Structure formats: structure tokens, C-alpha cells
Amino acid sequence: MIHALRGMKDLIFDDARRYEYIIGTLSRIARNYGFEYIETPILEETRLFKRSVGESSDIVGKEMYQFTDKGGNDVCLRPEGTAGVVRAFVQAKLDRQQGQKYRFFYHGPMFRYERPQKGRLREFHQFGVESFGEKSVEEDFTLIVMLAEIFEALGIRTRVKINSLGCTACMPPYRRRLVGYLEAIAQELCPDCQRRIATNPIRVLDCKNEQCQKLLEEAPKLSQELCEQCDRDFTRLRKLLTEAGIAYEVDTHLVRGLDYYSGAAFEFVSDEIGAQSAVAGGGRYDRLVEFLEGRPTPGVGFAIGIERIMELVRMPQERREGWYLGAMTPEALDRLLPLARRLRRSHRVVVEYAPKGLKAHLKGADKAKARYCAVIGEEELAKEHIWIKDLEAREEKTVPLKELEKLEAQ
Numbered sequence: 001m002i003h004a005l006r007g008m009k010d011l012i013f014d015d016a017r018r019y020e021y022i023i024g025t026l027s028r029i030a031r032n033y034g035f036e037y038i039e040t041p042i043l044e045e046t047r048l049f050k051r052s053v054g055e056s057s058d059i060v061g062k063e064m065y066q067f068t069d070k071g072g073n074d075v076c077l078r079p080e081g082t083a084g085v086v087r088a089f090v091q092a093k094l095d096r097q098q099g100q101k102y103r104f105f106y107h108g109p110m111f112r113y114e115r116p117q118k119g120r121l122r123e124f125h126q127f128g129v130e131s132f133g134e135k136s137v138e139e140d141f142t143l144i145v146m147l148a149e150i151f152e153a154l155g156i157r158t159r160v161k162i163n164s165l166g167c168t169a170c171m172p173p174y175r176r177r178l179v180g181y182l183e184a185i186a187q188e189l190c191p192d193c194q195r196r197i198a199t200n201p202i203r204v205l206d207c208k209n210e211q212c213q214k215l216l217e218e219a220p221k222l223s224q225e226l227c228e229q230c231d232r233d234f235t236r237l238r239k240l241l242t243e244a245g246i247a248y249e250v251d252t253h254l255v256r257g258l259d260y261y262s263g264a265a266f267e268f269v270s271d272e273i274g275a276q277s278a279v280a281g282g283g284r285y286d287r288l289v290e291f292l293e294g295r296p297t298p299g300v301g302f303a304i305g306i307e308r309i310m311e312l313v314r315m316p317q318e319r320r321e322g323w324y325l326g327a328m329t330p331e332a333l334d335r336l337l338p339l340a341r342r343l344r345r346s347h348r349v350v351v352e353y354a355p356k357g358l359k360a361h362l363k364g365a366d367k368a369k370a371r372y373c374a375v376i377g378e379e380e381l382a383k384e385h386i387w388i389k390d391l392e393a394r395e396e397k398t399v400p401l402k403e404l405e406k407l408e409a410q
């Protein structure tokens with residue numbers, strides 16, 4: 001038997017239903033917040049991610065599904081959605097509409113060649129939003145509120161962590177100070193962190209190694225060294241969240257695993273899903289459009305990991321829906337087919353093609369989760385009637401076929 005690849009999963013039955021429900025709910029909320037749907041290719045040039053997510057990040061450095069296509073192009077399966085949306089934004093020349101705001105949402109598969117474990121897949125799905133052209137911290141606030149609303153709508157309890165990653169004015173001097181601190185304790189840090197001092201020192205802050213975390217307690221904190229503007233923005237963000245009744249923790253070690261962030265960064269975590277607890281992450285990326293050769297345009301967004309929330313979602317009760325049509329004779333089946341076609345214009349209809357007895361049809365309707373079981377037998381056919389049982393109300397009746405055909409319009 002051929003199996004799905006390691007770290008990749010089929011979405012079938014309950015998982016598929018949950019996936020569809022989540023995407024439907026999130027799309028509705030995204031539209032309410034003024035976002036519109038965008039779809040970008042799953043395969044992109046590798047250099048798109050090198051330039052945006054960053055060569056020193058684990059995602060680009062270790063986890064890309066990268067290959068040379070038949071035309072000799074260096075391509076890879078997208079490891080995340082933001083880079084592709086920003087590329088599309090620049091390619092559509094939207095960066096030239098200065099002062100305009102563009103808000104997009106997307107969902108689909110992402111690929112990272114990670115070591116699979118609970119909550120960590122090689123193919124997983126994200127629902128994300130990206131907002132362009134809005135520099136105000138109110139937009140950061142709105143995206144956090146939106147995430148809070150999303151998790152509330154899905155019945156999922158989360159904690160919110162926020163941080164500020166500064167800007168081109170305050171980040172470089174902070175990075176230098178941090179490198180100085182890290183170099184002094186380098187011997188005691190784990191090998192990964194030792195390597196990162198030179199390549200990506202900020203990432204050291206979020207090392208999961210306990211000894212490293214202990215050593216980092218005394219490390220300089222960016223939140224205490226923000227420039228005036230970043231400090232004002234971060235203070236305002238905290239004030240807005242407090243006033244909105246959204247509980248948050250400031251986590252000075254929250255640095256995110258992608259290099260394009262500046263300013264506000266946030267993560268939503270769940271304490272009910274084990275070690276891979278981040279269910280959503282995002283932040284501001286005011287330089288990214290420039291990195292991809294567009295005109296400077298502020299941006300902010302987030303993405304939710306669908307598989308991580310799948311089991312937590314409180315699903316609405318499943319209800320019986322639509323029609324099951326069955327025939328007791330071959331002639332009756334011929335009468336059912338045109339009826340099914342008409343009803344399907346506005347109703348869910350399942351047709352059983354094999355003629356059989358009433359009991360068997362009722363069983364079939366139950367399995368098909370239909371609300372109504374409608375059957376034509378010899379007698380009904382002769383009178384142009386149809387027998388209908390409402391499986392919810394447990395009522396049955398025989399009506400003229402014409403009456404059912406009229407339902408099509410409702």
C-alpha cells in the first residue's frame with residue numbers, strides 16, 4: 001500500500017468537516033474585518049523566501065522543500081504565506097498606490113521539512129491575513145482583537161503574548177549590546193545558540209534549552225531600549241488591549257522565527273495541546289515590501305496553524321440536512337432522476353440508484369444524514385405521488401410529485 005509521506009496527513013471525515021468549518025468561520029470573520037481573499041502559488045522561487053523569511057532562519061536554512069525544476073529554476077514549496085502575498089502585492093504594483101490600504105486573507109498548505117511530532121507536520125495548513133499600507137498601531141491592535149474573536153468563536157482558550165521588536169533605529173544598537181552579552185557567556189550556551197551569536201543573535205533569546213534560558217535572564221531587553229516612537233507605539237498597544245479587556249503577557253523573549261518582523265510581534269498559545277503550543281503568530285513587517293523591491297509600505301499580519309487547533313474546536317451540533325431519494329422499482333428510478341436534478345438547484349440531495357424496499361431506504365437515508373427520506377414505489381408512480389418521511393419530526397406523508405418539484409424554488 002502506498003502511504004502519505006511522513007509528516008503529511010489526509011483530512012478525511014471528522015478532520016475534513018472540522019477543516020471546512022474552521023475555514024468557513026475564519027473567512028467570515030476576516031471579511032467582517034475588511035479583508036478580501038487572495039490565492040498565491042504554492043511553488044515559488046527559492047530566493048523569495050531567502051530574501052524575506054531570511055537565510056539565517058531555521059525555516060530557510062534547514063526546512064525548505066527545495067528543488068530544481070525541469071527548466072533549471074531553483075524553486076521551493078512555500079513554507080509560509082506572507083512572502084508570497086507580499087510578492088503578489090508588489091507584482092500587482094499595489095505598492096505604487098501610496099496611501100491606499102489593502103487587506104488580504106488566505107488559507108492553504110505550507111511545507112516545512114521538520115522533525116514530525118504532535119502538532120508539528122511537514123505539510124500543514126494556515127489561515128492568514130496581511131494588511132498593507134496601515135502604519136498605525138491601531139491596526140496591530142485590531143489584528144490581535146480579531147485573533148481573540150476567532151478563538152472565542154471556535155471555543156478555544158488561548159493566552160496572548162506580545163513584544164516589540166523595535167525598528168531600524170533601535171534594533172541595531174540593541175543587537176550589538178546583546179551580542180556583547182552573549183559573547184561573554186558563549187561557552188555556557190548550547191551549540192545552536194553559539195552558532196546564532198554570529199548569524200541571528202536575536203533568535204538566541206527564544207532558545208528552548210533550559211540552561212540557555214537561565215543564562216538569558218540577565219540579558220539586555222529590547223523593550224527597555226526601544227526608541228521613542230517604538231516605545232510610544234508599544235505603550236499605546238498595551239493600553240488599547242487593556243481597555244479592550246484582552247489579557248496579555250509581555251514576553252521579552254518572543255522574537256518569532258522569521259526575520260522580516262519589526263515593531264509589534266504577537267503569539268497566541270494554547271495550554272491544551274502539548275509542547276507545540278503556538279496556535280497563531282504574527283506581527284509587523286514594515287521593511288518587507290522593500291526587501292522584495294517594492295516601494296516602502298508598512299505591513300502587519302498573522303497566521304493560524306489549523307492542525308494545531310483542529311481538536312480544540314467546539315463544533316456546532318451536526319444536523320440532518322436535505323433529501324434522500326429512493327425508488328422501489330426501476331421505472332420509479334427513472335422518475336426520480338429528473339426530480340433530483342431540480343431539487344439540487346437549492347437542496348442537498350442523495351440518490352440511491354438500486355431499487356429496494358422501504359426499510360432499506362430508511363436505513364440509507366439515516367446513513368446519508370438526510371432530513372427527508374422520499375421514496376417512489378409502484379403505487380406512488382401510478383398516481384404521480386411520492387412518499388416522504390421527515391426523519392427529524394418523525395412524520396410521514398404521501399404528496400403529489402408536483403408539490404415536491406415546487407420546492408426547488410424555495
Ligand code: HAM
Pocket residue numbers: 079080081082083112114119120121122123124125126128129130257258278279280281282283300301302303304305306307308
Ligand atoms: P509562524 O509562526 O511560522 O508564522 O506560523 C504560524 C502558525 O503556523 C504557528 O503558530 C503554528 O500554529 C503553525 N505552524 C507552524 N509550523 C507548523 C508545523 N510544522 N506544523 C503545524 N503547524 C505549524 C508564519 O508563518 C507567518 N507567515 C505569520 C505571519 C503572517 N506574520 C505576518 N503575517
